[in-house]
Amino acid sequence: METPTLQTDLAKLPHRPGVYLMLDETGKVIYVGAAKDLKKRVSSYFRRDISDIKTRKLVANIKSFDYEIHDSKEAAFIRERDLIRIHFPRYNIDWKDDKDYPLVQITVSSETERFSRLFIVRSPLNSYDWFFGRKKDVTALRSSIRVLRRIFPIANKSYCFRTKKPCLDYSIKRCSAPCVEKISLNEYQQIVDEFILFLQGKREDLLEILYSEMNNQADKLDFEGAAKTRDRISQIERTVASQKSLAIPRDKDIVILLSEENNYLLLNFWIQNGDIINIEERNWGILNSLSEVEIVRSYIQNFYLDSDFIPQIIESSVNLGENQETLEIWLSKRQGKTVQISYRPDIPKNRLLAPIILKNRFKLGEQVRKEKKKLEIKNVALKELKERLNLSTLPNRIETYDISNLQGQLPVGSMVVFSEGLPHKSQYRKFKIKSLPSEPNDVAMMQEVLLRRLEHRDKKFAKELPDLIVIDGGKPQVNAIGKIISSLKLELPVIGLAKREEEVFLPHKKTAVPFPDDSPALRLLKQTRDEAHRFAITYHKKRRVLQQKSGLDNIPGVGAKRRRNLLTHFGSIDKIRNASVEELCQVEGINRSIGEKIFLHFNSNPKMNH
Structure with a gap:
């Protein structure tokens, strides 16, 4: 129900794109949303004919709201994510962590960097390097990169430009060691260019280049080189058939939301030439506060904001209503082509998808039953505690x-x-x-x-x-x-x-x-x-690590091994700080010169004990 204050604030809202923040009676942000028309969107929450129970629960807790005006819907969507990470609203489901999801970075060679390197980073660090494959699962991304580096042996160490001998990665064929000239810079750059083609999804172009290279090597009677290129082609073809971790061009995505007793499981089928090439799964568990429309809208907005590829057709099992047009305009602008979202209530009957959907419905049901059983056991435990402890x-x-x-x-x-x-x-x-x-x-x-x-x-x-x-x-x-x-x-x-x-x-x-x-x-x-x-224990270990880092990290000549020996011998930084030079020299690997450096590090006005 609208209060006089809410009515006044609603009347002041502009017909402009922006972000709105719903506040409870304590002034805490409980929901953040983005809209192409702030007035229409925010006013829709306070209609009398809202049938959705979860939206009514949200509205019952809204005592006031705030908003920001932005120049475009795209800017509003990005700002929405930032505000969710800042405020952790109770009724939002995505972006509640403060992490940027991992990317593959390939540095560009320059005067300061003789050759390109490969890293996994949390956010783009500059505008000139290559960045690919934003994924939430960093473990899966690292696993994919380990496999791909066997095909594209690219350097990935921070100390590449300082080393004088090849590292272990060269021995296990995951790096071609350009740092010590085991490969010419031109040959190495060719491998980097091929890897970039692979990550861009241009696998057919890459294979065409490699087949041409193999034929040229054979014509020049370089049969050893041709055999190596043939093996790389075979590895790439196997990897293309099995790897789904990075962006894959496709005809359309089909998004279906399954629910059972307020537990939600979302499946996103990637369809190419009538076949399923991948299934993205998002299991939210129990969501008591959001409608199915809000869940799917939030998923589409979140998933495709961080995706390297957006198909031109997205089909949804949930009717997105007024959100559909806004999302279509935003996605089309991001992709550079028209993106159409359509409501398809008959998706569960699709012959291609039906067996997988049925299997996941069963999995969701099993999950709900297990959670119920856990809760029952917890309730039994609480009742037993009450009885045995006379609470x-x-x-x-x-x-x-x-x-x-x-x-x-x-x-x-x-x-x-x-x-x-x-x-x-x-x-x-x-x-x-x-x-x-x-x-x-x-x-x-x-x-x-x-x-x-x-x-x-x-x-x-x-x-x-x-x-x-x-x-x-x-x-x-x-x-x-x-x-x-x-x-x-x-x-x-x-x-x-x-x-x-x-x-x-x-x-x-x-x-x-x-x-x-x-x-x-x-x-x-x-x-x-x-x-x-x-x-x-976790907190105590963290304090010990911080103390050790702050105490011994910046002493010339004291590396990891000497730090370890010092801490093993004395037990703490405080004891090292109070030790004399003679006591420091009793530690394995610490000579008089190093002992004096450690003593001077901790004593700004030292009185040496000779």
């Missing part, structure tokens, strides 16, 4: 804490949250221990973490108190945390889970609470404890 309510919010340190060095704490039996990762928190005891004291560190968490309940993540606190530890830890909770005049249930026997302890109780070995509740507690341990 007043179900422990729907469980907070688990752990401490990680290395002999008291760089101590950290972790808090993980399980909501209704499932990890709620946006609520996880890390703690850098501030009060450092003279001796390692995990109990005191745990007290500090709990005190800081419970004393700062004004923060958003801390407003909701836990139904159960789980401590990684036994009686000493639980009793100490019980005192902290009592001192704050709070009534919060706390238990400890001891690692050795997997026993559960309550404050001021001598014996452990009995749990059967196959107890779902005990499994859930162990899962939260292990997750807290993983989270703490």
Whole structure:
């Protein structure tokens, strides 16, 4: 329902392309969208005849909105992606990470770079190199490049121009070693040009060039060269038949959205000459807030924005309505040719697609049933926890804490949250221990973490108190945390889970609470404890790496091996910083000269101990 303020703001909207941001009562952005006509698009959310339940849920949470005007729809679409990455709106499904998806970069040879090199990067770094194949799955892209470098042995090391001997890639035939002149620069550039043709999708042109080269070599009686070219042709033909990771020209794409109990699976069939040449799959899982139109619109906009090829025909199983024309204009401009989107409700009956669609419907159904079973087990576990621990309510919010340190060095704490039996990762928190005891004291560190968490309940993540606190530890830890909770005049249930026997302890109780070995509740507690341990260890390792980098990276003559020897010998950067030259020289590989450099690095006004 429109408020007077919303009515006034709607009246002020211009008939211009732009981006709109929907805000809730706290002023938080809950949805970001782009439109070719801001007034028409935003006003459509507040019509009385909205039949879609999910759109009505979104609108019920909208208390105000903001907007930006852009010169074109294309600019608005790109800005929409940026705003989603900035605000992480609850009701948007794409672009919620802050990553740019990986690209293949081929550098252009110049005066400073004698030959081209191949890299995988996250964004175009300049306007003159070649960039190809934006894909979300970096593992698949790396795998594809490993295969292709056997056919096109292109250098990919950052130190190529400094080395005096070929690297391992040359030995395994993944690099032709132009750095040490194992191949002439003209021959090497020919390989690079052929690889660019391959990535551009001009595979037939490439094969034609190679067949011509093979025939010329045979005419010149260079049978060894002709045999090598023949083998490359064979490799390329096999790769073309199997590789689908990079952009492939095609006649049309067919997009179909499958759903079961608010779980969504989208399939994009690439069709060439009446055959399926690839299937792009996107599994969203549960989406309670978006309509099918918004899901497909968002997918098309996201997928083809980062795609190297856009077919002229896109068929959809969902009627995109007023979004269709906007998307067609935008896609046509990107492709440089007319792109037509058509609504085809009969796609599931297509003889070519039907068996695959049926198989994926079954897969989606199995996924839903598995998720239901998991939830049932979690509910059983929560009920068992309530009964065995005599809790007043179900422990729907469980907070688990752990401490990680290395002999008291760089101590950290972790808090993980399980909501209704499932990890709620946006609520996880890390703690850098501030009060450092003279001796390692995990109990005191745990007290500090709990005190800081419970004393700062004004923060958003801390407003909701836990139904159960789980401590990684036994009686000493639980009793100490019980005192902290009592001192704050709070009534919060706390238990400890001891690692050795997997026993559960309550404050001021001598014996452990009995749990059967196959107890779902005990499994859930162990899962939260292990997750807290993983989270703490990861943070501690990150701090150690940062300290090591900041301490030893810029010392002349101290490379990776000497850094490793120093850290193994002393155990921490602090001990290296406080060591004398004589103590430093006791480390393997550290002579007097290097020892003095390390000492001077950490002591700006040194007094050398001779």
